[in-house]
Amino acid sequence: MDATAINDSGAGRTAASITLENLGKVYPDGTVAVGDISLDVGAGELAVLIGPSGCGKSTVLRMINRLIEPSKGRILIDGEDVSTQDPVELRRKIGYVIQNVGLFPHQTIRTNVGTVPKLLGWDRKKIKSRADELLELVGLDPGRYAGRYPHELSGGQRQRVGVARALAADPLVLLMDEPFSAVDPIVRGRLQEEFLRLQAAVRKTIVLVTHDIDEAVRLGDRIAVLAEGGRLMQYASPAELLSHPASQAVSEFVGTDRGIRRLAVTPVRGAMRPVGQIEEIDRLPTVEAGGTLYDALAAMLTSDSLNVVVVEDGKPVGAVSRSALFDVPNEEAAATSA
Structure with missing residues (x-):
């Protein structure tokens, strides 16, 4: 996968590898959110975290951008330990998309998309140009949508704006926490298709959390199946996961119809x-x-x-x-x- 195109900053990469080394999170009351997880996500890959409620999927995601600090282990982005970086600066370099989008209701769509570039000190002309470029990329005509407000858009359109905002500063890494679960199945399918098209164009390193095995199989280059307590049961390509589940627990999780799902990948x-x-x-x-x-x-x-x-x-x-x-x-x- 090509992750070496020149970006606005002049750096020679548009995606970065992510490494989790014996990552764990235990809260003060003894609750184990994440047990011990080690995995690698290559530059330009899309890795999916999936598992039952309470398995620590979102906790892993939030530890990557230091919204939650791990109890043990390390997180490396392009080989650099994120714990050595200023958390605010780190988050400005990582795109983050959540289920309910989180757009600012009092700001126009163009202003929402330009939030991080503005914090980074970009000039107005450059912010406007970048926002309009990304709205076009996610399938929203800037001439029609840039001046509108979030309440004037449908749920699917707001989700596209959320993706555009996350990409605005050309981050090396994009984190997505159940980004398509708040919309109906028909819109979700269309958003997934658009997202695959977008990823083919921008080639970011993406970690995506979902509870939907069909979504995981459709979008992921590799899928990490987690168990309760944040244990990693298997990390594999969709075809390998569906053809060779590592355990009976994984087989039961991916479903008895995994043979049909395998055909799609x-x-x-x-x-x-x-x-x-x-x-x-x-x-x-x-x-x-x-x-x-x-x-x-x-x-x-x-x-x-x-x-x-x-x-x-x-x-x-x-x-x-x-x-x-x-x-x-x-x-x-x-x-x-x-």
């Missing part, structure tokens, strides 16, 4: 066979070579077919049979989908 190319082995390919449904096995299954079910032709630039490049869909992918296929 497994590239169709991994199950292809030569198209010459299939007869009457002109009568078969097709799926794009960049699609997934879930797309192949949908095409088969719609056409009541046992096979689907994989096409690239309009030309057949292979075929996938229904029986091949549910073969557990090998390590190479899992790695390809990550």
Whole structure:
């Protein structure tokens, strides 16, 4: 993943690695919020924290930007211990998106987006330009929305503004705490699609908290499954997690329908066979070579077919049979989908 584009500050990176080393949080009353977690998030990766209520997902997120101080362990961003940095300065370098957005109701959308750049001392012209650029990036026409106030926007639109605000100062790291859970399922799906498009464009290092396994599988490069008490049960790519749960507890958490979920994160190319082995390919449904096995299954079910032709630039490049869909992918296929 490309995390080396030049940003406004002239630095040669737009994303930074995150390392958690034996991270833990125990409150004075003895409550263990986070037990002992160690994991790495590569620059430009999107890591998802998921688990039941009370497993410490949000606590981990807030320890990264020092809203909560850990009881033990270290957090490194680009190799630098965050405990050695001024917490206010640290937070200005980290984008933060929360469930209810937290926009300032008395400020226009453009002013909301420019909050952190203003704190950093940017001039007005640069703030306006950056705010309008980001509104455009998240799908909100600045000519139409920049002068409005939060109450004049829908929930989905406010959530987009929250993402734009978090990106305003071009942070290396973006933290997202259940960012799409406050909207209805249809809007949530659209926001997830827009977010994937946005991440492909900006390539930030993102740690996202969710309670929705489908959202985790759809968005994450890697998924950390936490248990109560903040124990890390498994940290893996979506394909690996769904194909090879590390324990019965993980298997139960991801659900009995994990085989179907796996199809959505497994590239169709991994199950292809030569198209010459299939007869009457002109009568078969097709799926794009960049699609997934879930797309192949949908095409088969719609056409009541046992096979689907994989096409690239309009030309057949292979075929996938229904029986091949549910073969557990090998390590190479899992790695390809990550």
